[in-house]
Amino acid sequence: MSGHMTPDEFRRYGRQVVDWIADYQERIESYPVLSRARPGEVLEALPEHPPERGEGFEAVLADLDRVIMPGITHWQHPGFYAYFPANASGPAILGDLLSAGLGVQGMLWATSPACTELETRVTDWLAELLGLPAAFRAAGAGGGVIQDSASSAALVAILAALHRADGGAAGRDGIARRHTLYVSSQTHSSLEKAARIAGIGAANVRIVDVDPATLAMDPARLDAMIAEDAAAGALPVLVCATVGTTSTTAVDPVAAIGEVCGRHGVWLHVDAAYAGVAAVCPELRWINDGLDGHADSYATNPHKWLLTNFDCNVLWVADRAPLVGALSILPEYLRNRASESGEVVDYRDWQISLGRRFRALKLWSVIRWYGAEGLREHVRTGVRLADELASWVRGDEAFELLEHHPFGLVCFRPRWDGLPDGEADAATLRLMDRLNASGDLYLSHTKVNGRVLLRVAIGAPATTAEHVRKTWQRIREEAAALA
Numbered sequence: 001m002s003g004h005m006t007p008d009e010f011r012r013y014g015r016q017v018v019d020w021i022a023d024y025q026e027r028i029e030s031y032p033v034l035s036r037a038r039p040g041e042v043l044e045a046l047p048e049h050p051p052e053r054g055e056g057f058e059a060v061l062a063d064l065d066r067v068i069m070p071g072i073t074h075w076q077h078p079g080f081y082a083y084f085p086a087n088a089s090g091p092a093i094l095g096d097l098l099s100a101g102l103g104v105q106g107m108l109w110a111t112s113p114a115c116t117e118l119e120t121r122v123t124d125w126l127a128e129l130l131g132l133p134a135a136f137r138a139a140g141a142g143g144g145v146i147q148d149s150a151s152s153a154a155l156v157a158i159l160a161a162l163h164r165a166d167g168g169a170a171g172r173d174g175i176a177r178r179h180t181l182y183v184s185s186q187t188h189s190s191l192e193k194a195a196r197i198a199g200i201g202a203a204n205v206r207i208v209d210v211d212p213a214t215l216a217m218d219p220a221r222l223d224a225m226i227a228e229d230a231a232a233g234a235l236p237v238l239v240c241a242t243v244g245t246t247s248t249t250a251v252d253p254v255a256a257i258g259e260v261c262g263r264h265g266v267w268l269h270v271d272a273a274y275a276g277v278a279a280v281c282p283e284l285r286w287i288n289d290g291l292d293g294h295a296d297s298y299a300t301n302p303h304k305w306l307l308t309n310f311d312c313n314v315l316w317v318a319d320r321a322p323l324v325g326a327l328s329i330l331p332e333y334l335r336n337r338a339s340e341s342g343e344v345v346d347y348r349d350w351q352i353s354l355g356r357r358f359r360a361l362k363l364w365s366v367i368r369w370y371g372a373e374g375l376r377e378h379v380r381t382g383v384r385l386a387d388e389l390a391s392w393v394r395g396d397e398a399f400e401l402l403e404h405h406p407f408g409l410v411c412f413r414p415r416w417d418g419l420p421d422g423e424a425d426a427a428t429l430r431l432m433d434r435l436n437a438s439g440d441l442y443l444s445h446t447k448v449n450g451r452v453l454l455r456v457a458i459g460a461p462a463t464t465a466e467h468v469r470k471t472w473q474r475i476r477e478e479a480a481a482l483a
């Protein structure tokens, strides 16, 4: 077999692949949620050398079942609670397939006008669905753009903030003096990584204290640190506030932080990678408090809890000028009349790489399939199941609960009565390992004020009340057996 796959062959294998995916969706509970592959097992099962002659697609499908599936951890499994969900959905998978089918690379408006204009429309739609400030809409000075991840969104925000802070000097001449960023101990690690990449340096990422009870950033400490650093000759560039931290879904006081930023002229980036999409529900829209008039950039991941297959982050800016100022670059071969007319957007100037996938198709498919109503229902189900689990944990004397759980994440641990702290932590980790080895569920852990807690992140479309009930029963039984 060699030569290109004909449209007829594509039809035949394409049907097989779609059937394979539908079968997978039906059978997902029959797999152990956490892969049992040992390190190197998949690698060893794969031939060391590529084929000289084409092998045909049946062989690929056969190896998918034989070699790849045992090495898969099933993120769509109803018992997958370890990390924030990476929801897949039918409409998103099909939207992604259409994107692959078109094979468009949307670096410029001119390289596929629909790729750009659909993205402008769906990022506006999402801003409306989430009730985000009007400044983030494309009709004003700002706008939204799809990035591959919240990590890239943070890096892009930092580069835009740098550009605004020093008028483009760092981009042109390199960073000449000390620049500082402000995060909390709960901020996602991607901010430190972005600081390293941007040349600001990890040592200049200043860690603002959190309130030990809420784990939210202390705006008064932030204010003092910015003032100290500026007085010492540093250039404060950006503050990252988080709505829904990765460890415990803590929520920073965005309005108070925003006022501090406004006073000092520092860029406010809000990282709502996981929780931001919850604002599709009016009862959760309080998470947007303080964005309006304060946030220079805001990022959330439809690829976590909003049914849109990885990867799909949306970054909005209130003013696109510093973003485009930081990232626009124009070699001769990209010059074109549409760009020069100023009438079009070229999203390559809003991201790190030049090339870009047509990701708007899958987000468009998801929003149209579910409608605002369906999206709300999905988020509400996750919140309701988390509430239920939390109420069972609260009602059980053998367990202690972290009371803050506004979204789908619940953190708790057995009390391990009588055990000193260190041994209690070891017991909690032993419990987690036993549960994860069972094949029915997959949890993770975090550390809050020095104590290990289990994290149960609910939000897969397949997870029902019955699954959560069985999960809780399982946790109680295993904990009792270990106590």
Ligand SMILES: *Cc1c(COP(=O)(O)O)cnc(C)c1O
Binding pocket: 084, 148, 149, 150, 151, 152, 188, 190, 242, 244, 245, 246, 271, 272, 273, 274, 301, 313
């Ligand atoms: C998941 C998460 C990130 C990282 O998201 P990526 O899209 O994987 O880069 C950043 N911040 C928070 C708060 C997160 O929960």
